[in-house]
Amino acid sequence: MSAVRVYVPGDSSAVAVGANRVAHALERLAREKKVEIEIVRNGSRGLYWLEPMVEVTTSEGRIAYGPVAPGDLAGLFEAGFLSGGQHALRLGRPEDIPFLKNQERLMFARCGITDPLSVEEYRAHGGFRGLAKALRMQPQEIVSEVTESGLRGRGGAGFPTGIKWKTVLETKAERKYIVCNADEGDSGTFADRMIMEGDPFLLIEGMTIAGIATGATKGFIYIRSEYPDAFRQMGRAIEIARNTGYLGPNVLGSGKAFDLETRLGAGAYICGEETSLLESLEGKRGVIRFKPPLPAIKGLFGQPTVINNLLSFASVPVIMDDGANFYKNYGTGRSRGTQPFQLAGNVKQGGLIEKAFGVTLKELIYDFGGGTLSGRPVRAVQVGGPLGAYLRADQLDIPMDYEAFAAVKAMLGHGGIVVFDDTVDMAQQARFAMEFCAVESCGKCTPCRIGSTRGVEVIDRIIADQDRAKNLRLLDDLCETMVDGSLCALGGLTPFPVQSAIRYFPEDFDKPSRKAAE
Amino acid sequence: MTTAGQGEAKAASHGTTSLWDAAEARQIMETYRGLDGALMPILHALQERFGYVDDAAVPDLADLLNLSRAEVHGVITFYHDFRRTPPARHALHLCRAEACQSVGARALEAHVKRKLGVDYHHQTPDGRWSLGAIYCLGNCACGPSALIDGETVGRLTPEKLDALMREAEAGRLEAAE
């Protein structure tokens, strides 16, 4: 009998809950029992409440077990799990688990299924077909296809990707750059990380297509330092792609050059903002640049630069392979295609849910997520990271759609959803929003740098019930000043979580007097 | 050329560090000086090797990269990651961001501060632990999260964190490879 293939995710979130310990124990036990196994460190399927989720290849396909602790392995062996045996942790075929079954995985079609560093497996699962097609097309045609697909930037602002690429294509320059924003600083988000760790060739393919489309021959991937595993994995994948002819002076024999380098951030949230990121890539302090000029015209080292979020690049191979029409058939209104939503925080079944835009927040939290982890009622939900508004439990019928969110002064951002139960203190959440802004401000504008620190003090006074009415007015003025007087969205959007907390949860800013009344 | 070997920036805050060696530091600078935007990769490499970036590196970096000392100093101090003093023997960074807050990060923070007797950005007087704040590790579906000697750990409770810290002290923390 040949070795049984066993999958133990190498995804860093799976590792954070013990996947390496499981892999090591499994190896040891198999050796003791003289069973031949081949352990593959796959990406995560994104069913994080089940991690570490171990899968074995059987005659009925892959069978999953989870969450597995090292101590479970002896029993699993006894149950014959290597051939899919019964056990309390047996989950059946992963693709039959409703959380996965009810998704529409285009971008995440391979993550968790393949060996992340195998070019052969990447190709066997549809990889590099988009690039092959792009290499047979004119740059204008590629850009039109991307525009036609309706793809909007997944980094937060939702700007049409094709239009950005068109500007770079039409700007004449000796050198042009492709930059991937993999700074993923928003709390509640991990989709960029999952792709880098679990399907790194997808990013390489997407960025290479961007290079071919715009005439750029060099790309950089800027990865936050909180993601050392993703950084290492991308480095390995780039090396492999170069050795197999997918990167380098002659991409797949096309005569076109494209190559990639990785760079590590250094723990600054603001470096996720594109101009700050470019400064950082140039080796400088990550201070925001004035716009214009747009990076598409004068970006990295003063050259025309496509800077996109990782998920924007990762959407492109499917668009090239299956066509703009296929892609734009998913979605709703002006939000086309699919988005990997990331369900996090106090939720029973947290993880990655790729769905067409238009699914409601309620469906994501209850149908996929199964409600709160604590079993208590949902009270507040923050969508779109630390600059996103808080929503109340009775607002969850909202469809996941850029315009629907903008209409209630909220934002989809990078698709992160953080759920809070009824023990949350929204005055503390508002205070944290201001504190975070103070910690991460690049320092260029006074309303952001100083205003946020003032904001913390004013909220502290409100919590302590000192001149409540006056301080609430002061906080409102402060928020308006930040919105109006900030150069970028850090200072400009921090008021949104603060003001939404006050608007939707006023009782949390009135604790002492409520106590007195009781 | 990729900046291989630079993924250890945070991991470098423990164990592998030793006294600042100006000659070796200059060698590291040479290795990476050819990269575009070389300053950040060099600073990461220095911190990976020594656990911090000594002020003595500033004039050398300025000369090498044709920058003013003020510019180099400005970069080192701008980024939260770069340390200018030697690290404690072990580093604990707690995730303070929202997803972790929703599953008990604040209680964990109170526990750790009581246990170590220090606030964020400080070391215990015996130099054993430093306590840092971090804002999201991308482990938000498995929180609360922390970084112990560069390893991300999740689904923490005070008891589980205590056990992991004991493992780190005994030199056998096994979260990542």
Ligand SMILES: Cc1cc2nc3c(=O)[nH]c(=O)nc-3n(C[C@H](O)[C@H](O)[C@H](O)COP(=O)(O)O)c2cc1C
């Ligand atoms: C404070 C701040 C932080 C940001 N962080 C990120 C980030 O981590 N990742 C990202 O892709 N975009 C981030 N952005 C948005 C970028 O500035 C930019 O819009 C994006 O990289 C453009 O790519 P896209 O069009 O593909 O979305 C941030 C913006 C601001 C103001």
Ligand code: SF4
């Ligand atoms: S709003 Fe804040 S982070 Fe943005 S440019 Fe101004 S000071 Fe910098």
Ligand code: FES
């Ligand atoms: S918020 Fe703590 S890991 Fe993301």
